[in-house]
Structure formats: C-alpha cells, structure tokens
Amino acid sequence: MTATEAGPGTSVGAALGRKEDARLITGRTMWTDNVTLPGMLHLAILRSPMAHARITHLDVTPALESPGVITAFSGREVADVQGSLPCAWPVTEDTVVPDYPPIAVDEVRHTGEPVAVVAARDKASAEDALELIEVDYEPLPVVLDMEAALADDAPLVHRDQGSNRCYTWTFDSAEAGTGGDVTRAESDAEVVVTRRFSQQRLIPAFMEPRSIVVDPTGDQITMWSATQVPHILRLMLAMVTGTPEHKVRVVAPDVGGGFGGKLQVTPEEFIAFVAANRIGRPVKFTESRSETMMSGHHGRDQIQDVTISARRDGSVTGLSVRLLANMGAYLGLVTPGVPVLGAFMYNAIYKFPAYRFECTGVFTNTTKTDAYRGAGRPEATFAIERAMDELAAELGMDPLELRRRNWINHDEFPFTTVSTLTYDSGNYEAATERAKELFGYDELRREQERRRAAGDTVQLGIGVSTFTEMCGLAPSRVLGSLNYGAGGWETASVRVLPTGKVEVVTGTSPHGQGHETAWSQIAADQLGVPFEDIEVLHGDTRSSHKGLDTYGSRSLAVGGAALVHACEKVVDKARPVAAHLLECDPADLEFTDGAFRVRGSPESAKTIADCSLAVFNAHDLPEGMEPSLDSDATYDPANFSFPHGSHLCATEVDTETGRVRIRSYVAVDDVGRVVNPTIVEGQVHGGIAQGIAQALYEEASYDDDGNLLAGTFVDYLVPSATDLPTITTDRTETPAPDHPLGAKGVGEAGTIASTPAVVNAVVDALRPSGVTDVPMPCTPERVWRAARSTEGSERS
Amino acid sequence: MSRINLTVDGVRYDDDVDPRTLLVHHLRERLGKVGTVVGCDTTNCGACTVLMDGQGVKSCTVLAAQADGRTIDTIEGLAGEDGTLHPVQQAFHERHALQCGYCTPGMIMAAVDLLSENPDPTEDEVREGLEGNLCRCTGYQNIVGAVRDAAATMRAEVPAPRESTTETVEGTAPTTTGEVAR
Numbered sequence: 006m007t008a009t010e011a012g013p014g015t016s017v018g019a020a021l022g023r024k025e026d027a028r029l030i031t032g033r034t035m036w037t038d039n040v041t042l043p044g045m046l047h048l049a050i051l052r053s054p055m056a057h058a059r060i061t062h063l064d065v066t067p068a069l070e071s072p073g074v075i076t077a078f079s080g081r082e083v084a085d086v087q088g089s090l091p092c093a094w095p096v097t098e099d100t101v102v103p104d105y106p107p108i109a110v111d112e113v114r115h116t117g118e119p120v121a122v123v124a125a126r127d128k129a130s131a132e133d134a135l136e137l138i139e140v141d142y143e144p145l146p147v148v149l150d151m152e153a154a155l156a157d158d159a160p161l162v163h164r165d166q167g168s169n170r171c172y173t174w175t176f177d178s179a180e181a182g183t184g185g186d187v188t189r190a191e192s193d194a195e196v197v198v199t200r201r202f203s204q205q206r207l208i209p210a211f212m213e214p215r216s217i218v219v220d221p222t223g224d225q226i227t228m229w230s231a232t233q234v235p236h237i238l239r240l241m242l243a244m245v246t247g248t249p250e251h252k253v254r255v256v257a258p259d260v261g262g263g264f265g266g267k268l269q270v271t272p273e274e275f276i277a278f279v280a281a282n283r284i285g286r287p288v289k290f291t292e293s294r295s296e297t298m299m300s301g302h303h304g305r306d307q308i309q310d311v312t313i314s315a316r317r318d319g320s321v322t323g324l325s326v327r328l329l330a331n332m333g334a335y336l337g338l339v340t341p342g343v344p345v346l347g348a349f350m351y352n353a354i355y356k357f358p359a360y361r362f363e364c365t366g367v368f369t370n371t372t373k374t375d376a377y378r379g380a381g382r383p384e385a386t387f388a389i390e391r392a393m394d395e396l397a398a399e400l401g402m403d404p405l406e407l408r409r410r411n412w413i414n415h416d417e418f419p420f421t422t423v424s425t426l427t428y429d430s431g432n433y434e435a436a437t438e439r440a441k442e443l444f445g446y447d448e449l450r451r452e453q454e455r456r457r458a459a460g461d462t463v464q465l466g467i468g469v470s471t472f473t474e475m476c477g478l479a480p481s482r483v484l485g486s487l488n489y490g491a492g493g494w495e496t497a498s499v500r501v502l503p504t505g506k507v508e509v510v511t512g513t514s515p516h517g518q519g520h521e522t523a524w525s526q527i528a529a530d531q532l533g534v535p536f537e538d539i540e541v542l543h544g545d546t547r548s549s550h551k552g553l554d555t556y557g558s559r560s561l562a563v564g565g566a567a568l569v570h571a572c573e574k575v576v577d578k579a580r581p582v583a584a585h586l587l588e589c590d591p592a593d594l595e596f597t598d599g600a601f602r603v604r605g606s607p608e609s610a611k612t613i614a615d616c617s618l619a620v621f622n623a624h625d626l627p628e629g630m631e632p633s634l635d636s637d638a639t640y641d642p643a644n645f646s647f648p649h650g651s652h653l654c655a656t657e658v659d660t661e662t663g664r665v666r667i668r669s670y671v672a673v674d675d676v677g678r679v680v681n682p683t684i685v686e687g688q689v690h691g692g693i694a695q696g697i698a699q700a701l702y703e704e705a706s707y708d709d710d711g712n713l714l715a716g717t718f719v720d721y722l723v724p725s726a727t728d729l730p731t732i733t734t735d736r737t738e739t740p741a742p743d744h745p746l747g748a749k750g751v752g753e754a755g756t757i758a759s760t761p762a763v764v765n766a767v768v769d770a771l772r773p774s775g776v777t778d779v780p781m782p783c784t785p786e787r788v789w790r791a792a793r794s795t796e797g798s799e800r801s
Numbered sequence: 802m803s804r805i806n807l808t809v810d811g812v813r814y815d816d817d818v819d820p821r822t823l824l825v826h827h828l829r830e831r832l833g834k835v836g837t838v839v840g841c842d843t844t845n846c847g848a849c850t851v852l853m854d855g856q857g858v859k860s861c862t863v864l865a866a867q868a869d870g871r872t873i874d875t876i877e878g879l880a881g882e883d884g885t886l887h888p889v890q891q892a893f894h895e896r897h898a899l900q901c902g903y904c905t906p907g908m909i910m911a912a913v914d915l916l917s918e919n920p921d922p923t924e925d926e927v928r929e930g931l932e933g934n935l936c937r938c939t940g941y942q943n944i945v946g947a948v949r950d951a952a953a954t955m956r957a958e959v960p961a962p963r964e965s966t967t968e969t970v971e972g973t974a975p976t977t978t979g980e981v982a983r
Binding site for chain 2: 022023025026027028029030031032033034036038039127129210211212213214259260261262264293294295516517518519683684686687688690691693694695717718719723725726727729731732
C-alpha cells in the first residue's frame with residue numbers, strides 16, 4: 006500500500022506561485038558573491054592575451070610589492086598541487102584527453118587562459134597588482150578552423166598529441182542491426198537532399214557571473230560556488246586534488262541561471278581551492294562579464310553535413326550525418342559527449358529505415374565548448390528540421406504533410422528508433438493539429454501566396470519544427486554504454502519533523518527552475534501535508550550529501566520520481582504507527598486525503614503529523630518499531646522520457662533591408678503530466694527565447710589571431726525585450742508511462758524546437774527567389790546578402 | 802578619498818570613498834546592500850539598476866562620488882516597512898516574471914522608473930522601456946505582463962485583487978494554456 010492510493014492530489018497540476026520569489030523580488034538572495042567571511046581575501050586572475058604561445062618568462066614578484074597584496078603565484082609554482090581538470094566523458098576508448106592545468110604552466114592554448122593569480126585585501130588591489138606581473142610569450146601558430154585543424158600539416162593545439170583529432174564516434178544502423186544500409190538507401194533513392202549547416206558558437210550568458218568563495222579554516226574545506234553541480238564538484242575536487250572527499254563541503258546557494266554553462270568544474274574553482282589552502286584564509290573570486298565570456302565554456306560550434314534520401318511520395322529511406330564538433334583547446338566535464346548525445350536525435354520523430362552518423366571532435370585554439378541548453382539535441386533537431394523543409398521544397402510538398410507521412414503515429418508507441426532509443430509515448434498528430442489551428446496555418450499560407458504573387462518587398466515566411474527530445478538524463482546503464490564516468494540516478498530524502506512539518510532534501514540543484522515550489526507540490530500530495538509546511542533543501546553537501554544535480558532536463562524526470570518514492574516509503578513507515586494509534590490492523594488502513602482511515606469507519610483518522618509526533622515521543626511504540634518516518638530513495642530511470650511538440654513561426658522578411666520580424670509564434674508542447682503549469686510555461690518561453698537568439702542574434706566568433714570578437718554584451722547580442730515576440734503556448738498531455746507522475750521534462754524543449762522553426766521561416770520567405778539557406782545568426786546583412794545573391798544569379 | 806553622504810533606502814550614510822569606486826560597489830561592499838547585483842561590465846545588462854533621486858540609473862555606471870548628496874532607492878527598500886510588497890514586486894510574483902531572479906532587482910527598479918514616467922504603457926512601450934535590462938530566463942513575456950498588471954494596480958491606487966485587475970488590462974500576453982492562472 007502506498008501513497009498513490011490517495012489518487013491525484015490537489016497540489017500537483019496547480020499553478021501555484023513560487024516559494025522562491027519572496028527572497029528574489031526583495032533583494033534578500035544569497036548569491037555566492039554576497040558571501041563575506043572574516044579575513045577573506047580577493048583573487049584576481051591574469052589571463053593570456055595570446056591564443057597559442059609558449060610562456061618563456063613569468064615573474065610575479067613585482068606584484069607582491071603592490072599595496073594590499075598578500076600573495077601571487079603562477080602555474081609553475083602550484084604545478085604539483087593544482088592537478089588536471091577532469092573530463093568525465095571520453096566517448097571512445099581512444100579519445101584524446103589532454104592535460105588541463107587550471108593555471109597554464111608552459112603553454113597557453115586559448116585567449117583568456119589563466120597564467121597567474123594575485124590574492125589581495127580587496128578586489129581592486131588584486132586587479133591593480135595583475136598589471137605588474139611580467140610575462141613573455143613566444144607566439145605559436147594558431148588554428149581556429151576545424152577543417153584546417155584536421156589537415157595533415159595543421160599546427161597542433163597539443164603538440165605532444167600528433168593530431169588535432171580528439172575522437173571519432175560512429176553509429177551505423179546496418180551494423181547495429183536497427184536498420185538498413187544508408188549507402189544502398191542513397192543509391193536507390195528517387196530524391197537525395199544534401200545540406201551543410203553550421204552551428205555557430207554560442208555563449209550560455211547566464212546573468213549571474215560565476216563566483217567562488219573557499220573557506221579552508223574549518224574541519225571541512227567549504228566552497229560556495231555559483232554552480233549547477235555541487236555534488237559533482239565536491240567529488241571532482243576530492244579526486245583531482247587528493248583531498249579526502251569527507252573533508253570537502255560544497256554549497257551552491259542561490260544560483261543565477263546556468264543553461265549548462267554552470268555544468269562544469271572550472272579552472273577558477275580549482276584556483277580558488279588551491280589559493281585558499283595555500284594562504285590558509287578564506288578567498289573569493291568573482292569573475293567579470295568579459296571573463297565569463299572568454300573563459301566560461303561555450304556551446305554548439307559544429308559543422309553538419311546531412312543527407313536525406315527519399316522517394317518521390319515523400320517517404321524517407323535513409324539519413325546520413327557527418328559532423329565536425331569543435332572541442333576548443335581543452336576538454337571540459339562532458340565536452341566530447343555533447344555531439345554524441347545529439348547522435349540519437351537526428352532521426353527525430355521520423356521512421357528512417359537506415360541511419361549512419363559519424364562525429365569527429367576537433368581541438369582548436371579556442372575556449373572549450375561544453376553543454377549549453379539542449380546540448381547536442383538542438384544541433385540535431387536544427388539539422389533534421391531544416392533538412393526536412395529542404396526535402397519538402399524539393400518535392401513541392403507542404404512541409405507539414407511531408408512530416409505527417411514520416412512520423413511515428415500515436416498508436417505506434419512505444420517505438421524503437423533506428424538509433425536504438427525506445428520512445429515512450431507521444432501524439433505528434435494532436436500537437437500539430439492544435440498548433441496549426443492556433444497559428445491559422447492555412448490562412449497564413451494563402452496570405453503568403455498572395456504576397457508572393459504580388460511581389461511584396463516584405464515577404465511572409467512560415468517555419469515548421471516538429472520536434473522531440475530526450476529528457477531525464479539518464480539510465481545509468483545507457484551512460485555506461487556511452488563511456489560516461491558516472492551514473493544517472495537521483496536521490497531524495499524526506500524528513501518528517503515532530504510537529505508534522507516536512508523537510509525534503511533533494512540531490513537536484515535548481516538555479517531558476519523552481520524546485521522548491523514543484524517539489525513541495527509533489528510532497529504535499531504524496532504525504533497529505535500542506536504545501537506551506539514543506540521546506541525543500543538543496544545544493545549543500547552538508548544537508549544533501551548525495552545527488553547528481555541539475556542539467557539535461559533531468560530534475561523532475563529523475564529527481565521528482567525519487568521524491569515520489571521517498572514519500573511512499575514515509576507512508577509505508579507511518580502505516581503501522583497509525584495502526585497502532587488506531588488500534589487496528591495495518592492492512593485495514595487506507596491512506597486517502599492525507600490521512601490513514603480504517604476502511605468502513607472514516608471518522609477516525611491519523612495524519613502523517615499524528616504519526617510523526619507519535620514516533621518523536623516513542624513512549625509506547627510496539628517492540629522493535631523504528632521511531633522514525635524519515636525515508637530516502639534513489640531512483641535510476643529505466644528509460645529516457647521523450648517530450649515533443651510542434652512549433653510554428655511566421656516571419657516578415659524585408660528583402661530590401663534584410664530585417665526579420667517574428668510576426669507570430671505558436672508552441673504546442675507535450676511534456677507529459679505537468680506539476681506546475683506556470684513554471685512549465687515559463688520554461689517554454691525562456692527556452693524559445695534562447696533558440697530565437699541562436700537563429701537571429703548571437704554568435705561568438707574569433708578573429709584570425711584567436712581573439713574573441715564577442716567578449717562583452719556590447720558585441721554578443723543577448724536579446725532584449727524589444728527583440729523577442731509574444732509567444733502563444735498550449736499543451737497536449739501524453740503521460741510518461743515510466744514515471745510515477747507521468748512527467749517528462751521541459752527545461753530544454755523550447756530551445757531545441759525554436760531555432761529551426763525561425764530559420765525555416767526566414768528561408769521560406771526567400772525561397773521563391775531561390776534561397777535555400779541563410780547561415781545563423783540570420784542577421785539583416787546575411788538575409789540581405791542571401792536575397793541579393795540569388796537575384797544576381799537570376800539576372801546573370 | 803572623497804567624503805560623500807548618501808541616503809540609501811531611507812538611511813543616511815557618510816563615508817570616505819576612493820574616487821574610482823563605482824556606486825554599485827559602494828552599495829554592496831561598504832553599505833552591505835547586496836540586493837543590488839552586478840551582471841556585466843559594459844552597462845548593458847541593467848542588473849544593477851537603482852533609483853537616484855527617483856531616476857533609474859545603472860549603478861555600475863555612476864561613481865560613488867557622483868552620488869554625493871543624493872537619495873538612492875534600491876530593491877531592498879521597495880517593499881513597505883510592514884513587508885507589503887510594491888505593486889511591481891507583487892505582479893512579478895503573480896505573473897511568474899522571474900526564474901533565477903538575478904536580473905530581477907534591476908528589472909523591478911527599471912519597471913518602477915518606467916511606470917513613474919508612463920503610468921499606462923502599451924506592450925511595446927514596456928518592451929522599449931526595459932530594453933536596457935537583460936533577462937536570460939523568461940523571454941520577457943511574463944515581465945511585460947507583470948509591468949502592465951502593476952500599472953493597472955497602481956492606477957487604481959488601491960491594490961485590487963489580481964483577478965479584477967487583470968481583466969481590465971487589454972492586450973496582455975496571450976496564452977491558451979487553460980490551467981495557467983491569469
């Protein structure tokens with residue numbers, strides 16, 4: 006007997022206001038940079054101005070003369086204690102994992118790489134002293150372009166490795182036995198569409214710059230960090246530095262956004278850890294925005310060669326993908342795994358009978374790449390959704406009709422795909438129908454025809470993206486098969502206090518997602534305890550000793566399930582207590598509406614609070630009964646979950662100025678059962694905003710010497726309120742069959758879906774003039790050039 | 802060092818400051834007003850927005866010495882002494898206009914500044930008015946809705962129950978998700 010017999014509660018599914026907001030809207034938030042400790046020193050980091058150079062001379066002693074400076078050191082001085090930053094996901098046995106010192110010792114390999122550190126009484130004194138440090142660099146050849154980096158005579162990023170190739174990971178459905186042979190599919194095809202897409206480099210651009218405080222004075226060394234992954238960070242600090250794990254405490258207090266950008270174990274965290282231990286006093290390092298952009302990891306940066314083979318009736322027969330993925334100069338925590346995660350998503354919602362994928366990771370003299378919202382899945386979804394539109398154009402078919410002819414029907418789930426995943430559930434037909442209706446698809450197509458015929462200078466474009474994605478990272482056995490260095494489970498503990506109030510301890514680590522609210526809703530329903538009586542504790546290894554943190558849309562999908570199971574155990578432990586109090590047989594009790602009642606006599610009831618007081622007193626419990634209701638559960642998912650949706654975008658594209666205006670955007674998402682619709686809608690809005698940003702605005706490019714050209718918010722165009730449209734959202738709801746609440750996950754869906762919807766709409770607007778692609782971001786200049794180049798070719 | 806006096810959230814402070822000290826650093830590091838945060842170093846993000854003599858300023862772009870003799874209002878002083886939230890704060894909560902909350906202090910102060918100049922802004926006017934404040938989480942849609950809700954509340958002078966205020970607001974962000982309270 007478990008809490009599920011209470012049936013659906015009243016809290017899950019309700020649009021409750023967030024508990025987190027009270028402190029966030031009044032300025033009483035605990036950001037890491039707000040942490041101030043007695044005797045605390047401030048660090049500043051000297052960074053390389055060169056993209057590739059040998060350090061021939063480095064002297065920190067002049068900095069020591071500067072007022073307020075306590076100490077200064079270079080990489081060489083801490084070489085034996087700083088360790089090498091970890092990569093947890095070498096995707097193949099022969100993946101090249103170069104040494105990655107937090108502070109460069111002999112050689113720098115990208116601009117912004119740390120070369121020396123100053124500790125001073127305040128930040129300004131530390132920064133002043135940086136300018137006194139003497140460094141001589143001997144420039145080395147720089148390689149930035151991935152194809153150039155793979156040439157035989159290319160300059161080497163890591164000269165001891167002999168090549169810039171990090172790994173090559175392949176999948177072939179013929180070899181795996183999940184499908185046919187792509188080469189044969191292509192030679193037999195009636196239509197073959199081949200495209201090259203470029204995923205520009207992006208910067209996560211969370212609003213709170215990363216910040217670290219380390220206190221080495223206690224029995225445990227405590228690190229506060231603006232991180233998504235306090236538990237992984239603790240483990241890595243211990244493993245890399247040799248500090249015993251139980252002597253390290255990590256706290257992620259309020260964290261101001263992450264989007265994958267704080268799914269990292271950073272050089273700066275190790276530098277602060279080493280500095281605090283070396284000095285014996287607390288230290289703080291808070292980075293500037295330009296340091297974040299230069300040194301925090303970037304996202305995307307792939308070249309995608311995609312080929313779809315098909316018959317004239319539109320049915321697809323094969324898919325091949327060849328990928329180059331820019332690693333940057335070093336490997337971060339999961340750098341090599343990001344494009345491999347995408348490998349499972351290229352076939353998307355379509356029944357491809359044959360699939361081949363090959364990805365080569367490439368080192369260049371750039372900041373490392375790693376997870377950014379979606380991590381591999383947005384890249385894959387972009388490529389397939391763009392390519393499907395190109396195929397539709399080639400066939401003269403409506404892009405939604407092409408999709409309908411190829412997608413998995415709702416009665417075909419669970420469906421095992423050509424890339425080996427088993428999609429749990431979905432209803433692409435329902436989501437698409439709803440989206441078409443809200444969008445006014447047919448009417449917009451008619452308007453488009455009229456305006457094309459009239460030769461309007463501003464053309465209407467309609468973009469389609471029918472996507473799925475994989476949430477709930479991840480079944481541990483799958484991660485093991487992909488050579489990942491950890492499992493994918495999540496954990497939760499429920500502590501029932503004597504007064505019946507409840508503390509939920511979670512291994513997830515929210516940084517804007519509202520777990521304090523959503524987890525309270527789940528526990529409230531499971532335990533029959535008021536929403537207000539629940540406190541959610543997270544992000545401090547002292548209270549939450551175990552967890553795998555928040556990324557990959559895993560928190561509700563995995564951590565939420567763990568919480569349900571922990572609550573069920575509380576109810577199971579309370580049942581004999583209630584039976585004892587009611588002087589009945591436990592088997593005669595049912596747990597409904599938050600209380601145990603004897604079947605047939607509902608007037609006598611005992612709540613969880615009654616039981617918790619009874620176990621607190623423990624005066625007359627039966628012999629051998631443990632006087633506690635506290636319970637924990639660790640949940641390892643059996644499968645991923647697969648939310649999906651249909652996004653439609655209408656753009657007004659000015660062919661004379663290149664300006665793109667999003668006229669309307671409809672998103673119908675199916676994320677399974679929803680715990681808090683307000684939070685889900687917010688995630689969809691924000692996700693779509695980041696996907697639009699990739700389509701139209703953001704790009705982190707380098708000049709020929711390897712200097713980041715978008716190192717501030719002046720040059721890196723995070724969209725403002727005037728740059729984004731109002732979005733119409735709706736949901737269909739297909740519960741996840743493997744999840745106790747039926748929930749799937751929503752954190753990345755909007756970002757995955759929206760980029761191809763927008764670019765498809767831009768290309769669609771220009772297609773009558775022969776345009777078949779506009780590279781991202783679709784800036785006015787690029788749109789204008791695309792429109793003009795085809796005009797020119799038509800004239801010639 | 803320059804001697805400055807400031808009135809911050811109703812409290813007077815006299816301090817000696819380094820001429821190069823930015824107002825935001827003075828607020829955070831000397832006065833302990835850590836509710837105001839720093840998000841960038843180029844005056845683009847607006848996370849540090851405060852009111853100086855009632856006008857919105859980005860406190861990373863004002864020297865502490867320039868603020869001598871001025872009155873500064875920050876997010877920490879916005880609610881009433883009894884804890885009653887300012888209508889903008891209340892609307893941000895009700896409209897889910899924040900996620901991580903890092904941009905929120907600056908966003909709220911910029912919205913207060915906007916509404917003091919334009920008590921009944923259109924959606925476009927809100928978007929233009931908040932153009933100098935970046936949010937990475939929300940896509941701004943709920944922020945725009947919150948600011949217009951707050952405007953309606955403030956125009957009605959007495960804070961009205963949420964249901965009755967939203968009904969009077971035209972052109973609020975459309976949604977077809979039935980369960981979302983509006």
